[in-house]
Amino acid sequence: MPLISLADRTVDESILDQRAPSVGALFRQRVEATPDTPAYLYFTGDSTELTTLTWRETDAIVTEWAAGLIALGVQLEDRVAIASTTRVEWILADLAIICAGGATTTVYPTTIAEDVAYILTDSGSSIVFAENAEQVAKLQAVRSEIPGVQHVINLTGEGSEDGWVITTDELAAKGREWLSATPDLVTSRVDQLGPESLAVVIYTSGTTGRPKGVRLVQDSVVYEGAVIEAMGTLGKDDLQFLWLPLSHVFGKMLVATGLQIGFPTAVDGRVEKIVDHMAVIKPTFMAGPPRIFEKARGRVALMFAQEKGLKKKLIDWALSVGGEMRDVLARGEQPSAVLARKHGIADKLVLQKVQERFGGRVRFMISGSAPLNADVARWFGSVGLLVQEGYGLTETSSGTTVNTPEHGSYQYGSVGWPMPGTEVRIAEEDGEILVRGPGVMRGYHNNPEATAEVLDEDGWFHTGDIGRIDERGYLFVTDRKKDLFKTSGGKYIAPAEIEARFKGMCPFVSQFLVHGAGHNYATALVTLDPDAITMWAATEGLAGKSYSEIVSSPQARALVQGYVDQLNASLNRWETIKKFTILEKDLTIEEGDLTPSMKLRRRAVTEKHLSEIEAMYAEGS
Incomplete structure (x- = not known):
């Protein structure tokens, strides 16, 4: 079976070797290291101005919420669910759950009430953070079917007369009361977490059949952030725009990466406002599914196609020059003096205008969750916007392989090389992609039969995807085995x-x-x-x-x-x-x-x- 080699990749292995024992410990390290730098940026209501939370301010909220969860009875590895769109309160709730020693159960806010009841019951969740009145009403409708849920915490609204639904202010008040009696309450919980403690149960979105709960431990989440820092792809001066569903593994691991490296993250899940928000946020990187990139490319390409005469000729020339530069850099070569001059003109007259639609500061974007056509990626490359395609599944903590923006280490159409510390091979009998490494799940929750079908005795996860590896070691995913x-x-x-x-x-x-x-x-x-x-x-x-x-x-x-x-x-x-x-x-x-x-x-x-x-x-x- 072909095994991808990492011989040509420079990695700071000490970061991987010394990674934090848990997400809670990682969060605490971040707060201690850079307490007064921005952690999260967000829009309040319909405001077009960003509000900022520093790491110190984030810690103050998280500590009170975590203590409040402990006051409500949360014990080590108890499941606490979050049913919300992507917003800063989702991240605060998730960090509070971890710092209370619990494990997060993710619930997409679009999930129908019947499936919500199934997920909460199957996971054994005892508390639910609900985004608003709509999500609370959904839980109220199935209350008789979720007897294990003791409390619902309304992230943005009011509580209920019977006390089943409480507000975040009430949660924080309970936390302050317990912290006044036991100041090290939350710190001691974090200290009890280890690499193999349960961190999250993520229910697969279920393209077919009932969703399965993927059990990811603390080390799987921490590894994803540590490996990105070890590769040197991102730094503390980057700014992330995070709009992906945080109930999806990809979004959650991007949050972990921010904890590891310390860059700020602008958080807003309103998909219809992505373009408007990019102009305000001016991020250096952003992740999304292929559809977002297909749609953006289609809109700009159509605008270009409608131009006439000299303007159309200038656009076509600039895109051609941008394509030449893209291919030179992808091969790891330096552009000639002539190409560099032409590209400077093309960039100033045409290409920068496209880049400005994405905020003007983007170093690269990340595509995942489904195949991105190579021609779409090449188009973005020609206008100076690298779309860095990667590959992973919920069961592998998202990031498994990735193309990196360094010159000479990007292959259009592929999903790149494996993350350092992760092994990938192709099964000889049917071409299935197999993965082994720290990010691989420990199993499906309450489903040993399904676990045995995909995890073999040697620790290899059978992805269900078909792929191939080229002579340079790049992985190409060709299809789902079942499709x-x-x-x-x-x-x-x-x-x-x-x-x-x-x-x-x-x-x-x-x-x-x-x-x-x-x-x-x-x-x-x-x-x-x-x-x-x-x-x-x-x-x-x-x-x-x-x-x-x-x-x-x-x-x-x-x-x-x-x-x-x-x-x-x-x-x-x-x-x-x-x-x-x-x-x-x-x-x-x-x-x-x-x-x-x-x-x-x-x-x-x-x-x-x-x-x-x-x-x-x-x-x-």
């Missing part, structure tokens, strides 16, 4: 690879879902991005039409057909898309089509649109 399907002609098709390729070609697409199992040809369900297609419609005599009218028009059909033809020219004959259907509505998280991290729920979408799929295979269709 591969065979046509009636006996040929295997990897749908995710085709879907990502189409998204890289078509700036108007939102989702592209390939089918064909058991049939003699492949088909696709297509949705178009509302913003991009509305802008396009204005140039096609369709201004003022509704989304459904635009996407069902002959013009839109011809537009998509052109890109499908382009896609088919790059595929093997048996992979080509013979028919497609444009859906009248885009896929959404709210309707259960996508996970909260914007990953496609393939089975759910297939079942919902089975009639459209069957129609593409009907005789004579």
Whole structure:
């Protein structure tokens, strides 16, 4: 089995060797090291100005909340849930849970009441932090089904008359009372935590079936932050913009990285305000799923395409020069004097204007949770914005492999090399990616059978993903093992690879879902991005039409057909898309089509649109 080598990567191994024994200890070390530097920045209400919490101020809140949790009965490794969107209070609650000795159970705020009851019961959570009245009402509706939940803490609203729901002010007051009697109450709890103490139970978003609770220990979380510092990718002068769901493992590990390195994090989960907020925050790095980068690229590319004459020629020239510079740097080479001069002009006249849409200070962005098409990544590279693609799962504490921004260590289309201390290999029998290292989960909560299916006796986690390793040691993920399907002609098709390729070609697409199992040809369900297609419609005599009218028009059909033809020219004959259907509505998280991290729920979408799929295979269709 091929094993990825780390021989060419410079790593400060002392950081990994001396990492903190727990997240609580890591937080305490950060507060002691840089008490008066910014920790978290956030918007209050509809304000466009940022409020700042220093590490000292964060510690004061966290200590009182942690003591309050202890007063409510939280013991070592007891589970305390958080049901909230991404906001600074989520982080404060999570740190308080850890410092009380507990373990966080994550609950997506979009989760339906029935599944919330299941997660709280399965995890054994005794307390829930709820974001607002909406989340409290959801818990009230299933109260009889969650008898183990003793208290709900409303992060932004009021308590209840019976005391089941309390406010954060009441929690802090309980904490101050207990701290006055036992000043070292929280410190002693943190001291009792060790590397193998449970830190978090993260329930997989469940693209199929009931979610499983992934048990990650303190060392798994600490390792993720320590390994980023050891690699030298980020420093204390960086500024993170964190909008990802904190119930997702990726977001949680980015918080741990901030604790380790000490850079400030601007926190706001309102996806519709990402672009506006980047101009205010001016981050140096940001992470997101591929859809965010596809959408941003599509919007800017469409604006460029609408320019005419000399301005259009200038844009095309600048992007071409940017592409040359991107490729030179990716090879680890220095640009020639001529290229450097041309790039300076291109950057000043065109490329910087794109960079300014992202705040103007971005060093790199990180893409994860699903495959990012290499052409999308290359486009960002050509405008001077490196999208650093990585790979990982909830079961591996997110970061497993990553491309790094250093010259000569980036391979477009790959997900990079493994994190130092983590091993990755490819199973010879079926090409499955296997992972072993500190980030690998200790098992699924209350589910030893499922654990045994994916964790072997040698500690290798079987990811369920298919991949390959090239001659330089870069990992490429080609598809999910369970998503591969065979046509009636006996040929295997990897749908995710085709879907990502189409998204890289078509700036108007939102989702592209390939089918064909058991049939003699492949088909696709297509949705178009509302913003991009509305802008396009204005140039096609369709201004003022509704989304459904635009996407069902002959013009839109011809537009998509052109890109499908382009896609088919790059595929093997048996992979080509013979028919497609444009859906009248885009896929959404709210309707259960996508996970909260914007990953496609393939089975759910297939079942919902089975009639459209069957129609593409009907005789004579």
